[in-house]
Amino acid sequence: MNPVSATPEKIFTLRDTTIYYYREVQSTMEVAWDLATKGGQGIVWAEKQTGGRGRYGRRWDSPTGGIYLSWIFTGITPGYLSVVAAAAVVRTLKGLGLAGCRVKWPNDIILNQKKISGILVEERGEISVVGIGVNLNSKASTLPPGATSFYEITGAQISSLTFLEKLIQIFEEFVKRTRWQEGDWLNLWSELFENGQSGN
Numbered sequence: 001m002n003p004v005s006a007t008p009e010k011i012f013t014l015r016d017t018t019i020y021y022y023r024e025v026q027s028t029m030e031v032a033w034d035l036a037t038k039g040g041q042g043i044v045w046a047e048k049q050t051g052g053r054g055r056y057g058r059r060w061d062s063p064t065g066g067i068y069l070s071w072i073f074t075g076i077t078p079g080y081l082s083v084v085a086a087a088a089v090v091r092t093l094k095g096l097g098l099a100g101c102r103v104k105w106p107n108d109i110i111l112n113q114k115k116i117s118g119i120l121v122e123e124r125g126e127i128s129v130v131g132i133g134v135n136l137n138s139k140a141s142t143l144p145p146g147a148t149s150f151y152e153i154t155g156a157q158i159s160s161l162t163f164l165e166k167l168i169q170i171f172e173e174f175v176k177r178t179r180w181q182e183g184d185w186l187n188l189w190s191e192l193f194e195n196g197q198s199g200n
Contacts (some may be wrong), residue, residue, distance in 0.1 A: 006031070014161075015168045018042030026050050029122065032070035032129045038182055045069045045164065049133075065138035065149065067160045071130045076175065078123045082106065085119045085130050086192055088171040093117075093134075095166055096158060103192045114148035136163060141188075 010021040018041060018139035024032050025046045032044040036128060046069070051168045062068050073081060086103045093101050093116070093126075101111045109117035120131035135149035151157055 006015070014165055015172070017163070017168055017172075020044045022046040024048040024050065028068050028070040029120065029129060029131045032131075033122075033124070034074055036072045036124075036127050036129060041072050041074075043069050043071045043164075043168075045160075047160070054127055062133060065132060065142060065151070066131045067163055068136045069131070069164070071132070071171075073128045073130065073175075075126050076128060078121045078128050081118065081128055081130050082121045082194075083188070084171060084174040085121065085132060087174060087188060088167055089117050089119070089132060089134060090192060091170050092163060092167045093150065095170075096163065097156075098154060111148060111153065114146055116148050116150070116153075132167075133147075134163065135194040136160060 002008075006022065006025060008020040009023055010019075012019050012021070020031070020035070020042060022028075022031070022045070025048075027049055028044045028046050031046075035042075035044065045067065046062075047067070048064050049068050051143050055134070064103050086107075086109065090101045090103065093099075098111070101109050101116060104110045104115075104147055108115050108117045109119070115135075117132065117134040122131070135143060135147060135152075137151045138147075138149040140149075143152075
């Protein structure tokens with residue numbers, strides 16, 4: 001079967017954003033790009049990926065218990081989307097009770113020097129796809145070395161749908177913001193990067 005031709009388990013709307021939900025796909029990025037080339041918009045969300053990828057085509061471990069999504073955008077600068085995605089993930093986790101996450105530039109979210117999330121932004125013409133993977137309810141036995149999860153840190157499980165709705169809300173607040181002052185960027189930078197610096 002073509003890895004991008006699988007039928008979604010469910011299609012629904014969340015905060016005016018169309019969600020294409022799959023229990024398992026090879027790669028949400030591939031499914032999203034296939035959807036985008038056909039004029040589709042929205043988020044491809046999967047509970048598991050069998051062939052998820054990170055930067056430079058590297059394998060992205062995607063065990064059950066995480067949330068893996070790819071969001072299609074048109075006409076927004078990829079560099080801006082990278083910062084916005086990182087800020088949205090950090091603030092979403094903080095809003096759900098997990099403070100202290102920071103960005104290890106360019107695409108990792110870390111806490112206590114362990115990776116909890118990764119971000120990938122790809123561009124083709126006017127279209128960009130933002131890939132986000134977050135270790136939510138993943139147990140230590142399923143995580144690769146150097147990784148952690150919301151569950152492992154807090155001892156609590158969280159609904160993927162709750163996380164997704166909060167993420168969309170915060171993401172859209174950034175995307176719709178058209179006026180930034182220099183101080184706003186400095187404050188955001190300080191929030192995302194501990195001591196104003198990226199990780200090593």
